[in-house]
Amino acid sequence: MREIGVGIIGIGTVGAGVVQVLQENADEIERRLGAHLRLVKVADKDIETDRGVRMDRSVLTTDVAEVVENPEIQIVVELVGGYEPAKTFLLRAIRAGKHVVTANKALLAVHGDEIIAAARERGVDLGFEASVGGGIPLLRAVREGMAANRIHTIFGILNGTTNYILTEMKEKGESFERVLREAQKLGYAEADPTFDVEGIDAAHKLTILSTLAFGRKVPFSSVFTEGISRVTPQDIQYAADFGYAVKLLAVAKFDGKRVEARVHPTMIPSNHLLAGVRGVYNAAYIDADFLGPTLYYGQGAGRRATASAVVGDLVELARNVLLGVSWRVPPRGFQEDMLEPAVVKPIDEISCQYYVRAMALDRPGVLSRISGILGEHGISIESVVQKGRDAGQAVPLIIMTHEAREADIRQALGEIDTLGVTLGPPALIRIEG
Amino acid sequence: MREIGVGIIGIGTVGAGVVQVLQENADEIERRLGAHLRLVKVADKDIETDRGVRMDRSVLTTDVAEVVENPEIQIVVELVGGYEPAKTFLLRAIRAGKHVVTANKALLAVHGDEIIAAARERGVDLGFEASVGGGIPLLRAVREGMAANRIHTIFGILNGTTNYILTEMKEKGESFERVLREAQKLGYAEADPTFDVEGIDAAHKLTILSTLAFGRKVPFSSVFTEGISRVTPQDIQYAADFGYAVKLLAVAKFDGKRVEARVHPTMIPSNHLLAGVRGVYNAAYIDADFLGPTLYYGQGAGRRATASAVVGDLVELARNVLLGVSWRVPPRGFQEDMLEPAVVKPIDEISCQYYVRAMALDRPGVLSRISGILGEHGISIESVVQKGRDAGQAVPLIIMTHEAREADIRQALGEIDTLGVTLGPPALIRIEG
Numbered sequence: 001m002r003e004i005g006v007g008i009i010g011i012g013t014v015g016a017g018v019v020q021v022l023q024e025n026a027d028e029i030e031r032r033l034g035a036h037l038r039l040v041k042v043a044d045k046d047i048e049t050d051r052g053v054r055m056d057r058s059v060l061t062t063d064v065a066e067v068v069e070n071p072e073i074q075i076v077v078e079l080v081g082g083y084e085p086a087k088t089f090l091l092r093a094i095r096a097g098k099h100v101v102t103a104n105k106a107l108l109a110v111h112g113d114e115i116i117a118a119a120r121e122r123g124v125d126l127g128f129e130a131s132v133g134g135g136i137p138l139l140r141a142v143r144e145g146m147a148a149n150r151i152h153t154i155f156g157i158l159n160g161t162t163n164y165i166l167t168e169m170k171e172k173g174e175s176f177e178r179v180l181r182e183a184q185k186l187g188y189a190e191a192d193p194t195f196d197v198e199g200i201d202a203a204h205k206l207t208i209l210s211t212l213a214f215g216r217k218v219p220f221s222s223v224f225t226e227g228i229s230r231v232t233p234q235d236i237q238y239a240a241d242f243g244y245a246v247k248l249l250a251v252a253k254f255d256g257k258r259v260e261a262r263v264h265p266t267m268i269p270s271n272h273l274l275a276g277v278r279g280v281y282n283a284a285y286i287d288a289d290f291l292g293p294t295l296y297y298g299q300g301a302g303r304r305a306t307a308s309a310v311v312g313d314l315v316e317l318a319r320n321v322l323l324g325v326s327w328r329v330p331p332r333g334f335q336e337d338m339l340e341p342a343v344v345k346p347i348d349e350i351s352c353q354y355y356v357r358a359m360a361l362d363r364p365g366v367l368s369r370i371s372g373i374l375g376e377h378g379i380s381i382e383s384v385v386q387k388g389r390d391a392g393q394a395v396p397l398i399i400m401t402h403e404a405r406e407a408d409i410r411q412a413l414g415e416i417d418t419l420g421v422t423l424g425p426p427a428l429i430r431i432e433g
Numbered sequence: 434m435r436e437i438g439v440g441i442i443g444i445g446t447v448g449a450g451v452v453q454v455l456q457e458n459a460d461e462i463e464r465r466l467g468a469h470l471r472l473v474k475v476a477d478k479d480i481e482t483d484r485g486v487r488m489d490r491s492v493l494t495t496d497v498a499e500v501v502e503n504p505e506i507q508i509v510v511e512l513v514g515g516y517e518p519a520k521t522f523l524l525r526a527i528r529a530g531k532h533v534v535t536a537n538k539a540l541l542a543v544h545g546d547e548i549i550a551a552a553r554e555r556g557v558d559l560g561f562e563a564s565v566g567g568g569i570p571l572l573r574a575v576r577e578g579m580a581a582n583r584i585h586t587i588f589g590i591l592n593g594t595t596n597y598i599l600t601e602m603k604e605k606g607e608s609f610e611r612v613l614r615e616a617q618k619l620g621y622a623e624a625d626p627t628f629d630v631e632g633i634d635a636a637h638k639l640t641i642l643s644t645l646a647f648g649r650k651v652p653f654s655s656v657f658t659e660g661i662s663r664v665t666p667q668d669i670q671y672a673a674d675f676g677y678a679v680k681l682l683a684v685a686k687f688d689g690k691r692v693e694a695r696v697h698p699t700m701i702p703s704n705h706l707l708a709g710v711r712g713v714y715n716a717a718y719i720d721a722d723f724l725g726p727t728l729y730y731g732q733g734a735g736r737r738a739t740a741s742a743v744v745g746d747l748v749e750l751a752r753n754v755l756l757g758v759s760w761r762v763p764p765r766g767f768q769e770d771m772l773e774p775a776v777v778k779p780i781d782e783i784s785c786q787y788y789v790r791a792m793a794l795d796r797p798g799v800l801s802r803i804s805g806i807l808g809e810h811g812i813s814i815e816s817v818v819q820k821g822r823d824a825g826q827a828v829p830l831i832i833m834t835h836e837a838r839e840a841d842i843r844q845a846l847g848e849i850d851t852l853g854v855t856l857g858p859p860a861l862i863r864i865e866g
Contacts, residue, residue: 017723021581021723024722025581025582025583025722025723028582028583028648029580029581031648031767031768031771032580032648032763032766032767032768033580033768034763034768034771129578135723135724135725135727136578136727137573137574137577137578137579137727140570140573140574140577140578141570141573141574141578144570144573144745144748144749145562145569145570145573145574145742145745146570146741146745147462147465147466147744147745147748147749148454148458148462148740148741148742148743148744148745148747148748149458149461149741150458150461215461215464215465271709273706273709273710273730276704276706276709277706283728288741289457289458289737290450290454290458290568290737290738290740290741290744291568291731291732291737291738291741291742292568292731292732292735292737292738293731293732294568294569294570294729294730294731294732295716295728295729295730295731296574296727296728296729296730297706297727297728297729297730298724298725298726298727298728299724299725299726299727302725304722304723304724304725305723305724305725307581307723308579308581308582308721308723308724309578309581309724310581311580311581311723312577312578312579312580312581314581315577315580315581316577316580319761319762320761323756323758323761325756325758328752328753328756328761329752330465330467333465334464334465335464335465335466335467338464338467
């Protein structure tokens with residue numbers, strides 16, 4: 001049986017998972033591929049820590065050159081994470097003529113152009129299924145399964161940590177801070193949770209996914225990002241009262257001219273399939289002109305699921321190696337020389353329905369003044385509910401608007417804030433679906 | 434720009450959809466593929482009927498040979514449906530060295546071995562994404578996205594007609610017969626609905642899907658099949674009371690030794706994502722050792738969605754034509770010479786929980802005799818509810834069992850039927866998830 005040599009850089013959680021798949025499922029993979037994926041070398045700066053997988057000592061090295069320049073290795077897996085030295089390692093592997101697989105969404109979202117250009121120049125393949133949606137074969141579905149379509153809408157739950165936090169907040173009625181601490185204890189959230197809870201990780205993934213879907217290069221810097229730290233259990237409860245669930249949604253739309261791409265807490269109808277995605281699970285709901293809506297659901301992170309995606313890419317790239325072909329499918333789904341930069345719609349120009357919660361003084365005339373300002377900005381109200389009564393004190397006033405422009409609602413909320421009839425600036429949650 | 438010649442046999446609903454995609458999305462497909470898919474010839478015995486798409490008269494022919502033997506055509510799409518003459522056409526195209534794409538699940542489920550052997554011998558590719566789950570890129574996900582995994586469980590809603598009927602029965606409380614007639618009027622069910630409502634169509638699809646998933650050839654004849662015609666709105670309501678939804682589920686499991694494959698009305702927990710799949714939509718929930726559970730959802734039928742899958746296959750095969758390779762991925766995901774026949778577990782040997790509804794006489798001692806028989810067969814009861822009171826008359830008695838063997842429950846129900854305390858044989862619905 002033919003062998004394909006595999007090298008890994010970075011033997012953390014996912015790296016160890018990859019080694020485990022290659023060992024435990026070697027026969028299944030061989031029956032599919034018709035060849036053996038042989039782990040030749042694993043490089044890491046720490047090769048002493050026990051990773052929970054048995055590896056021959058001779059496979060381990062602290063010298064990256066033993067992977068990227070190893071003539072027995074055809075495919076290099078980069079699992080270092082972050083920008084540097086991951087980028088340098090990846091580019092070294094590419095320039096040495098190795099096909100490469102990575103799970104590094106931050107790197108691809110920010111430096112994708114440079115890395116893909118290098119791979120194209122050298123004629124090597126680049127697999128990155130694990131970078132979005134963890135184990136879910138999502139990029140493959142978009143890039144190949146939907147190749148006949150113009151894709152126009154993406155709604156994604158692309159970050160498991162925040163989905164876990166929102167699920168717990170909803171089901172236990174607890175505050176963001178409290179659930180976050182719990183998630184950190186359980187290992188679902190990092191010690192510094194900023195990337196996850198502020199929506200940056202989801203924005204990285206949306207950058208990659210929307211570029212593949214729309215065939216327009218969406219710059220990471222153009223993705224509007226708002227995290228979940230200001231969402232309260234009360235907002236989640238009020239949303240439920242109106243028939244909505246609150247999710248950190250990655251939203252991207254393409255009207256054929258302009259792309260909008262944004263990550264923010266979003267209310268979606270409770271009977272939408274995405275509303276049923278609980279805990280650390282991820283899902284993407286994608287709508288396309290011929291296919292219509294489809295949904296992909298699964299584990300968006302974790303050692304085993306992510307390793308599944310990495311090894312799926314290894315199999316795909318190995319098939320090309322066996323046939324002596326490469327760049328059969330361009331990494332971003334479209335021919336690189338036909339990939340135009342996206343024209344991105346500024347957040348001010350998007351339109352959707354809005355949920356507004358103001359802590360408003362319970363006294364006559366307040367609602368009239370607030371709704372008056374909304375009306376002046378062309379925002380029509382679908383419903384208003386005052387939660388409780390407490391004469392002269394602040395009580396939650398919940399306003400659901402009809403579709404309105406972001407710029408208008410923001411200006412209106414700014415003016416409402418200056419009225420002096422509300423306690424602090426009103427909270428705003430966008431509504432989709 | 435390079436051109437790939439495409440021929441179509443059968444210009445019905447889906448065929449016309451394929452022509453429409455190739456016309457409307459030509460530029461999008463070219464930007465992905467880097468080549469033009471040119472429709473060279475369309476053969477049908479009826480080329481007079483208006484199909485709702487404009488085609489140059491010179492493209493149409495009644496002579497299949499003008500497609501399968503046309504030197505300008507590299508890929509032939511078979512959309513005739515049924516066993517014959519579809520099979521003859523497909524084999525002619527293959528023997529003429531054409532790559533082939535088909536949506537024909539009945540043909541593949543029953544004659545897959547012969548067709549795949551012919552394609553292998555001639556070294557041509559075979560695409561059949563549209564045969565299971567309509568437009569959902571499901572086979573691609575299983576065959577390639579999960580290549581690193583041992584897949585062990587499939588729960589599929591693979592027939593849109595029956596899912597529509599069950600959804601309507603639930604939401605409107607109407608009988609199977611009434612909803613079926615309505616579905617026929619709307620074009621969601623055929624004049625002869627047997628293939629759909631008796632689960633045969635779903636069994637065809639499960640045959641294909643489980644073979645790809647498990648890497649064992651599952652014979653269509655071994656798939657246990659039970660339709661939805663005996664499900665009543667009362668059963669659906671009682672199921673809901675217990676926190677379950679009733680779906681026609683295609684279930685396949687593989688324990689590493691034996692495969693079980695069955696299609697039958699199934700109760701699944703109401704909070705399971707599959708329970709939220711309404712109307713004509715399809716979904717598959719697939720569990721694998723590293724990836725864990727994933728779910729794929731979308732339109733399982735219809736002109737546009739099915740055409741999306743067919744053209745997705747055209748793009749995939751065209752990529753191979755452009756590179757001069759074929760059989761890059763074996764059609765069933767495993768190397769053909771490593772594909773063993775499945776050892777199929779007889780239905781008698783499966784185990785699950787059961788819902789039993791007996792119309793039992795409302796008088797003392799009846800429950801004791803019924804539960805006594807269940808006990809004698811080693812079936813333990815999770816709960817029993819008598820619906821209503823009507824002394825001396827028959828009232829519904831709902832029994833939910835713990836996990837039991839199929840042979841035991843069947844034998845017990847047979848004995849209960851002979852007791853003379855129930856009206857007609859008890860109804861049985863299997864429970865999964």
